[in-house]
Amino acid sequence: MQAKENFSFEYCRETADWLQARTKQRPRIAIICGSGLGLLADSLKNQESFRYTDIPNFPHSTVTGHDGHLIFGELQGKLCVCMKGRFHMYEGYPLWKVTFPIRVFKLLGIEILLVTNAAGALAESFHIGDLMIIRDHINLLGLAGQNPLLGPNEERFGPRFPALSDAYDGKIRALAMEVARDLGYTSFVKEGVYCMVGGPNFESIAEARLLHLLGADAVGMSTAAEVVVARHCGLRVFGVSLITNQVTKEYDTQEHIDHHEVLEVSQRRASTLRMLLTELVGRLEWNSLSNSDPEDNQTAYQNGT
């Protein structure tokens, strides 16, 4: 149990206010770029960029492939805020800090969170370079008691006991599949279950076999904790994993995954992932996804109000 430090509403508010005092952009979509996947952030138009080290209360990126900038801008005419680099528990951050930006996003008016990550394949049918739309997750840390929502519940964000049975938005997943079909991506866009482990080591053979037996199709060291916090505060979530490696499940192999290989594949496939997400963002229709009207915020920004 965290004793002293934790999320507080005021702490998140301070960060959100700091950002809103420095940009007139009022996005409703937030995107988290996984390892080596920052290309998407670079393609935002009318960018306003903030270094994590300058943002009050924000953790700092320490991992190669996680640049450490929060970028506001437009994608397909829609205002977005993009984390070019995320935080992981293995960096030494408690999970409430790993997921701190999600609650800041909520206070910024974000309604939809798009998460990306690099992940290793456990399913035999997955290949390096595939994109896995996340249907569900196994939050291994959460099951073991390491949850970002530990501690007193902040009712202004959400309920004590949030449901997670519909964590990954069905409508957005269906739309993404439609986009994949239209782009001719169906041969390498799959759906599956992502498992979050703590890292930083990659899996032993026995661990890989266990995770596969548990129903995981891909494994990584992020995302599920972010999604727990996002769902707690009512954000709609879409997630996609880029399969950067096969997780070894056999003892007679000489293969050894390393982070350079993960980054090499991420960077090689980043433009494909960017295409899928750009097209998806372009097709997100607020009316069919939520009850509120995005025009309010878009107009406010365009008028400079």
Ligand SMILES: O=P(O)(O)O[C@H]1O[C@H](CO)[C@@H](O)[C@H]1O
């Ligand atoms: O999940 P993202 O941030 O994409 O990064 C993945 O890549 C790193 C391992 O190479 C780990 O941090 C793993 O979680």
Ligand SMILES: Nc1nc2[nH]cnc2c(=O)[nH]1
């Ligand atoms: N835990 C884990 N994280 C990854 N991130 C990218 N590939 C992997 C992997 O094989 N295992």
